[in-house]
Amino acid sequence: MSSPFTRRKFIQANSVALLATQLPAGGAAAETAADPDKLAKAGGAKAVKAKPGRRVRWDDREKQQLGSAVDQASLFYWAGGKPNQQTGLFIERFKQYCPSEHVVTCSSGTAALHIAIAAAGIGPGDEVITTPITDIGTVTGILFQQGVPVFADLGASTYNLDPASVERSITLRTKAIIAVHLTGAPCDMSALQAIAQKHNLVLIEDCAQAWGAQVRGKPVGSFGHVACYSLMDSKHICAGDGGVVASSDKRIGPALLKFSDKGNDRMAPGNAWDKTGVLATNYRMSELQAAFAAVQLQRLEGIASKRAALGRLLIEGIGNLPAVLPPRIAAADRATFWFFYFRLKLDRLKCNRAEFVEALRAEGVSCNAGYIPVPVYKLPYFQQHSFFAGRWPIKELGLTAMDYTKVKCPEAEAILSTGIQMPLHEAMDEALIRESAAAIRKVAKAYTT
Numbered sequence: 001m002s003s004p005f006t007r008r009k010f011i012q013a014n015s016v017a018l019l020a021t022q023l024p025a026g027g028a029a030a031e032t033a034a035d036p037d038k039l040a041k042a043g044g045a046k047a048v049k050a051k052p053g054r055r056v057r058w059d060d061r062e063k064q065q066l067g068s069a070v071d072q073a074s075l076f077y078w079a080g081g082k083p084n085q086q087t088g089l090f091i092e093r094f095k096q097y098c099p100s101e102h103v104v105t106c107s108s109g110t111a112a113l114h115i116a117i118a119a120a121g122i123g124p125g126d127e128v129i130t131t132p133i134t135d136i137g138t139v140t141g142i143l144f145q146q147g148v149p150v151f152a153d154l155g156a157s158t159y160n161l162d163p164a165s166v167e168r169s170i171t172l173r174t175k176a177i178i179a180v181h182l183t184g185a186p187c188d189m190s191a192l193q194a195i196a197q198k199h200n201l202v203l204i205e206d207c208a209q210a211w212g213a214q215v216r217g218k219p220v221g222s223f224g225h226v227a228c229y230s231l232m233d234s235k236h237i238c239a240g241d242g243g244v245v246a247s248s249d250k251r252i253g254p255a256l257l258k259f260s261d262k263g264n265d266r267m268a269p270g271n272a273w274d275k276t277g278v279l280a281t282n283y284r285m286s287e288l289q290a291a292f293a294a295v296q297l298q299r300l301e302g303i304a305s306k307r308a309a310l311g312r313l314l315i316e317g318i319g320n321l322p323a324v325l326p327p328r329i330a331a332a333d334r335a336t337f338w339f340f341y342f343r344l345k346l347d348r349l350k351c352n353r354a355e356f357v358e359a360l361r362a363e364g365v366s367c368n369a370g371y372i373p374v375p376v377y378k379l380p381y382f383q384q385h386s387f388f389a390g391r392w393p394i395k396e397l398g399l400t401a402m403d404y405t406k407v408k409c410p411e412a413e414a415i416l417s418t419g420i421q422m423p424l425h426e427a428m429d430e431a432l433i434r435e436s437a438a439a440i441r442k443v444a445k446a447y448t449t
């Protein structure tokens, strides 16, 4: 069979290409070289040429550990008064990562938070202060325990709880604070610890997005009374789904297990679930997930340190732009960037956010406008107070006067309406991050007034 692409055509095609590279300046390439500021969306050269590497999130090590679990006689987390093998291994490694006396594996980050809230004794009408920019899993546990989520406002460039707003939100009914380390950036834990101590509040850390993040060298989760982590598939490390809740607090720690396992404390001698007096659902994690997660924990430091370094580099690359507000991470802290989020100062731009995103994408930057569509208090079941079959019993009973239609957190709303989200992960390299920063600088320069 003869090739459709003859030797003569090959020589012709390549000669034309070769000639083109040797032509005097004047073509599109020359124009680009002469005008590096020309936006890719207007025909200029793309700022980003590097591509992210392929993330290898698990491999033979997880397979091998799963294999050892499959060889066991039972895949239940408990084995006669102590954790079963895989759960025990995970707990041991988690304790090395985030030292805590009581560590309980569970089915999700949402479960971890519900367990924490229940173990903290949150009951009907009790108020829990948290952020309006988070996954709904942060607040479902409060609502299911008949507590009242109270939303405080956020720092403009930390996207985390503003301690002053938290303090202003405290009432006689406040029982706890849930600090969410959004995007993997640590909250101001010293300030939140001081507030919790002053007002005798339970401080819960939602570390779902912040595996490996540190405050002054210590992992997030070691500052509050309870730490909650998620092992959902998209997190830094995962088990497909899963969660961990941990505490060294004498009041809360011993109660965690009961609230994860229908009232059972199977580790306690003579456990009798019908005598604990605790109504709780089943949030157990199986040995298969624990086996997988135990290996994932060994990958964590590599993932966290790489993301932390890339994120810092990106922040440096977009600092000092009049129309861009990069995230602010305290010098002594380590953010691990579940994703990267920065804001636009729209009053300094002659484009809107959608146009900025479109221009960035044309430059080769993967990005999206915003994060969650609205602050949590604007969700319909908050606005209608209709959490349980269209009703909210504690409001009907007068146990709370909360009216979510009146809640307003201006900075949180501005963070959502002016922010741009970019993926950032450990398979990226410095070249890609430097080019991404150059793309943001280029687009910002083109549109800054």
Ligand SMILES: Cc1ncc(COP(=O)(O)O)c(C=O)c1O
Pocket (backbone or CB within 6 Å): 108, 109, 110, 111, 134, 135, 137, 138, 180, 206, 208, 209, 230, 231, 232, 242, 243
């Ligand atoms: C901040 C935060 N809290 C809680 C959760 C809930 O975790 P899960 O999906 O494992 O229930 C998530 C999940 O994305 C989260 O990002």
